[in-house]
Amino acid sequence: MLRQFELIEKVRSYDPTADESLLNRAYVYAMRAHGAQKRASGDPYFAHPIEVAGILTDYRMDTASVVTALLHDVIEDTPTTREEIDQLFGEEVGELVEGVTKLSKLELSSEHLRQAENLRKFILAISRDVRVLMVKLADRLHNMRTLQYIPAVAKRERIARETLDIYAPLARSIGVHRICSELEELAFEHLNPVARDAIGRRLETLRAQQGGAVSLVSGEIATRLETAGIPARVYGREKNPYSIWRKLQRKSIGFSQLSDIYAFRVITDTEDDCYRALGVIHRSWPSVPERFKDFISTPKRNNYRSLHTTVVGPKGMRIEMQIRTESMDQVAEEGVAAHWRYKDKSYGFDLDHQRAAGGRDPLVNLRHLVQVLEHGGDAEELVEHAKLEMFLDQTFVFTPKGQLISLPSGAMPLDFAYALHTDVGDTCIGAKINGELKPLRTPLQNGDVVEVIRAAKPVTPQDWRSLTVTGRARSAIRRHIRQSEREEFIRLGRGSVEQALASAGKDRKDVSLRPALDRFAAASEDDLFEAVGRGRVTPSQLIEAIFPGLKPAEREAAAARRRIEDGKGARLYVRGGGLTPGVTIHFAHCCSPVPGDRIVGILEPESRGLTVHTIDCDRLAEFEDSEELWRDLHWTPEAERNSIARARLTATIRNTPGVLGQVCTLIGEAGGNIVGMRMHQRQQDFCDVELDVDVSDARHLTHIAAALRANPSVETVDRIKN
Template identity: 45%
Template sequence: MLRQYELVERVLDYDPDADEALLNRAYVYTVQKHGSQKRASGDPYFSHPVEVAGLMTDLQLDQETIITALLHDTVEDTLATIEDIEANFGGDVARLVDGVTKLSKIEAMPEDERAAENLRKFLLAMSEDIRVLLVKLADRLHNMRTLHFIKNPEKRRRIARETMDIYAPLAERVGMYEYMREMQFLAFEQLEPEAFKTITGRLEQIRKQDGGQVDAIALAIKQSLAEAGLNVEVSGREKHPFSIWKKMAERHVSFEQVTDIMAFRVITESEADCYAALGNLHTTWQFIPGKFKDYLSTPKNNGYRSLHTSLIYENSMRVEVQIRTREMHQTNEFGLAAHWAYKQGDRPDGAVGWLRDLIEIVDASHDAEELLEHTRMAIYQDRIFAFSPKGALHQLPKGSTPVDFAFAVHTDLGAQTVGAKVNGRHMPLRTPLNNGDVVEIIKSKKAVPQLSWLGFVVTGKARAAIRRSVRLKERAEVAEIGSKLFDEIAARVPAKIGKKAIKAAVKRLELEDEEALMYAIGAAKIEDRDVMEALVPGCTADMDESEDWSSQERAISIKGLTPGVAFQLAECCHPVPGDRIVGLRKQGEGVEVHAIDCFELASGIDADWLDLSWGQKSKGAVGRIRATLYDRPGALAEMAGIFGQNMANIRMLTLSQTEHPFGVYEVDLEVQDIAHLTRILSALRASDAVAQAERI
C-alpha cells in the first residue's frame, strides 16, 4: 500500500501546482473514516481507496480525481455524507464522489434491479464528468485483483460476470485496453476456471518449448524494417487467454486450431513510417486476405489508432502484427485517460457520442432487465463502419441494419424510417450492413417504429427507442378506450362532470394526470365504482349492487362438487357458463375447472377427473378473446364501444403483437355466459375496425 508521502510525491512529480495540504487531508480523512474496517483479505479497508488513488496517479490525473479516488467509498461504507465531503473538499469533489457512490436505497432491491439502478446512476454521473468513469474503472480493477480473497464462490462469480459484461466493455469503449485486458483475464479465471486453467497451461508449454521463437520472429521483423531504413521497436507476446478462448468459441475450434496465438507490436516514429512498415512486411511475408484493418484513417470511436495485419511466417505459422506510433500506443493502452488535460479544459474528442447514446438508453429503458440488456448491447460488440450519403462515418455493431443506422444518426430519424438504400439500391430494412456501406434512409413524418423491428435490430439504442415508442402508442390506445368507458361511467354519476371534477378525481385517486386516469380505466386497473366515488364523493353509498356491474362479486356455482370444496376456473381455457366442463383434482390441492375441449386435458395431467356442470345462478365468469384490429385511429375505441354496448366489463387488455397494418389484442371480459360471449364476438366480426375475432 502507498504511504501518504509516496502518494503525494507521485502527484507533485507530474503536477507541481497540486495542493499538497488538500491531498494530505484527503488521505487522513479516508484513513480516519474507514477506521478499523477490514477487507476480505484482512488488510485495512482504507488500503483499497489508497491503491485506487495510486492507479489514478499512474495515469497522471488531476488532484480532484486523486482525492475522489481516496474518498470514493466513504459515503457508501462510513458515516460520512456528501455534505461532509463538500464542506471539506469542495463541490466538484463531492459531485464526483456522489457519481461513483452506489445508492444506499437500492440495497433492498432484487439483484438485477440493484445492478441496473447502480448502472443508471453511474452512467448519468459519467455523462456529466468522465472522471467518474475513470475512478470507477480503477475501483473495479483493484477489486478484481483482490477478488480471490472472497470466500463465497457465487459472490465471486457475480462480481466477475458484472465486470465482464459492464466494466471491461466500458474500459474498451474509452480506449483503456490495459484495464480491459486485466479485467477480462481476472474475470475469465472465475467464470470459466477449467478453460482458464487449460489455456494458461498450454501457453506455458508453448513458452517452454518455443526455444526463443517469439524473440526470433520479433528480431526478423525488426531487421527487415531496418533494412528498409525504418527505426522501430518490435515486441512480441502470446495473446491473452480470454482472447484465445473467445476465438475458440466463435470459430468452434480447438486450441491447436487457433493459428494466430502470437501477436507482435511495431512502434514507429511517424504515421508515414506506419504505412512504410506495412508495405515492407507485406512484400517480405505473405499477408492473409481479409485480416488487414486500417484504424489510422478510420479510428475507432474510442480514439484507437493502429494498423492491423496478419502474416504467414515460416512453416506456415500465422502471426498478427500491430503497427503504430509511440503516441498512438500510449493513447491505445490508456485511452481517454492518456490525454486527459482537465485543468486546461481540454476534453478528448469522441468521448461523448457513444455516451449520449447510453444516456438515451437509460431514459428509454422500461425496467432493470431492459436497461442491462440495452447497455450491454451498446458497449460490447464488434464494430463495422458505414457512411451517410454525405460521407459522415458511423460505427455500428456487427450485424447492424439500416434501422440501427438510422437510430445511430438520430432517434427521430430512426422513428420516421420507412425504407433504405444501401449503396444506391433499395434494400429491405432487415438487411445486415457491411463495412464501407453507404446508407440512405427514406423517412416519413407519419411513420412510427414497428414492433416487428425488434426481430432484427441489434443496437441497444434502437431496441430501447422502439420499445419506448410501442409502449407509448399502446398507452395512448388504451387511454382512448378508457376515455370512452369514462363517458359511460360519468353518465351514471348524479351530477354533470366537468374539468374541475375530473381534476379533483385524479388527485383523489393519486394519479399523475387525466391521461393516467383514462389509461387506468382502459387497462382495467381501477373499478368503475372507485372512479364514480372519486368524481362525486358519496355518490355510491346508496347505489344498488345491480347498478354497478364492475363491482359485482362473481356468483359461480358448480354442480358435482362436495360442499365446501375449493375450486378455481382454469386460466388456460377460461370456461364460462354454458361450456361443458370437467374438474381436475390433484393430491393436496383444490379442484381446477376446465372446458371439456381444453388442450391441457390432453397433456396427461396426473389428477382425478370429476364430471361437473354449472349451477343455475352462475354469472360473472371471465372469457378470453383475441381480436385483430386494423392499425388506424379509433379502432380500439370502437372495440371498447362494442364491449360497453354488450355490458361486458374489461378485466385485462394486452397488445400481444403488431404487424403493419394490424394490431393483435388479447382481452379478458367478464361475461354472463357462453351466449353473451358469442354475441360479443359476432358484434366484433361485424365491425369494420376488426379484421378477426375469436375466443381463446
C-alpha cells in the same frame, strides 16, 4: 501500501504543480475516517483507498482524481457527508466523490435492481466527468486483485460477473486496455477456473513449441523494415486466456484453429511510417484476404488507432500484425488517460493533444448510454442496453452526404436511423443500402452508404426490436411502443366508457367523471380511460362510481347486445388490417378478420388489449356470460380503403401436374399475395391446400375465391374462420 510521501512523490513525478497540502490532508483524513475498519483480507480498510490512488498515479491522473480515490469510500462507509467533503477539499472533489459513491443505502427489492440503480447513477456521473470512471475502474481493479479473500463463493462470483459485464466493457469504451484486460482475466479466474487452467496449459505447450519461432519472426520483420529505412521496434505478444476463450465461444472453433494466439506489434515514429511499414510487410509476405483493417483513417469509438493485417509469414505461419506509432500505442493501452499532461503551467486533460492524435471526445460512447436512460424504461432494460452498447465492436457506414456513422458490429438500418436522430428512427419504414432497397434485417457492412426511407408519422411495430442491436435503438423503440400503447388504451377506454354510458341512457357530454377520478385515484381523465382500457377498472364499476345504485334494466342490456350484433352503435374503430394491428388491438387467429367483416372486440385480461373477432366466430360463445368484456367495433373508412389483411383459404384441388402453379397465378392475377401454403391429406386424385393470402377486404377475398372456383382443377374453395 504506499506511504504518504511515496504517493506525493509519484504524483509530483509527472505533475510538478501538484497541491501537496491537499494530498496530505486527504491521505490523513481517509486514514482517520476509516479508523479501525478492516477488509476481508484482515488489512486495515484505509489501505484500499490508498492503493486505488496509487493505481491512478500509474496513469498520471491529476491531483483531484487522486484525492477522490483517497476519499471515494468515506461518504458510503463513514459518517462523512458531501457537505464536509466540499468544505474541506472543495466542490470539485466533492462532486467526483459523490459520483463514485454507490447507492448502498437505497432500499430496493432485489440485488439486481440495486445494481441497475447504481449503474444508472454512475452513468450519469461519468457522462459529466470521465475522472469518475477512472477512479471507479481503479477501485474495481484493486477489489478484484483481493477478491480471493471474500469467503462466500456466490458473492465472489456475483462481483466477478458484474466486473465482466459492466466494468471491463466500460474500460474498453474509453480505451483503457490495460485495466480492461486485467479485469477480464481476474473475473475469468473466478467465474471459470477450469477453462482458464485448460487454456493456460495449452499456452505453456505452445510457448515450448513456438517460442523460438516468435523470436525468429520478430527479427525477420525488424530486418525487413530496417533495410527499407523505416525506424521501428517490433515485438511479439501472446493473447491472454480470456481473449482466447471469448474467441473460441464467438467463432465456435477449436484451439488449434486460432491464428492469432501470437501477434506482433510494429511501433513506428510517424503515421506515414505506419503505411510504409505496411507496404514492406505486404511485399515481403502474402496477405490473408479480408484480414486488413485501417483504424488509423477510421478510429474505433474509443479512439483506438492502428493498422491490422494478417500475412503468411516465415515457415508458413499465419502472423497477425498491428502497426502503430508510439502515441497510438500509448492511447491503445491507456485510452483517455493518455491525454492527461502538463501544459500551460497546469496539469489536466489536454483536449488539443487528443484531437491532434486523431481522437474524439472520450465521453461520446458513454453519452449513448445516457440517451438510453433518457428514454426511460425499467432497471432491467437499462442493464440490458448498457451491456449491448458496451460489448459490441464497430462498423463504419456513411450517410448519402458522406457523414461517417460508427455503429456496433451487426447493426442494421434501424440502428443507423436511430443513430442519426430518434425522430428518424421512429419514422423509418425502409432503407436503401448502396442505392438498393434492402430489408430492414440486413446487417450493415463497413463502407455501406445508407439512406433512410421515412413515413410522414411514427410507425414502430413491436417486432422491430429484433431488427436492432444497439441499446439506443431498442430503448427508443420501447419508449415509442409504451407511448403508443398508452394512447391506444386511452382511446379504447374512452370508447368503452361512452358505450357504457349510452347503455345506461346517459350522454357523455352531460356527465362529470370527477366522482370516478376520486374513487379510482386517477390524476386525469386520460389516466381513468387508460385504466378502463387495460381492464383495471370495468365500465360497470365506473358507472357505479358516477351514479351509485343505478342498475340498467335487462331490456337495456339486451338492446346493447343487439346494437353490437347489428353494428349500428359502434364507438370504437379499428385502424388497420391483420398485417398492421395497433399495439393494443390484436386480430384473432381463429377467425382472421378482414375489412368488410362485421367485427366485435373482446377485452383480454392483464392489459393485453383488445382481440378482434368476426361476429360469427365460434370462440365468442366462451364470452356469452361476460358482458363487460364485449366492445362494439367498426373498421375505420381508411382501414376499409387502404389496409392489407391476412385471410386463410382452404382449397381441394386435383392432383395433376401444374395445378398448384395455376392456383398461385390465379391468386396473383386477382391482386392477392400468398404468404403461406400448406398441403395435407394428399391422395392419388386430390389434395387439400391451405393458403394464407394478403387481401384488401372481405370483398377482395370473395373475388379471389370465385376466381379459384372457376378453374376446372379446383373442386372446392372455402374461407377458414374457426
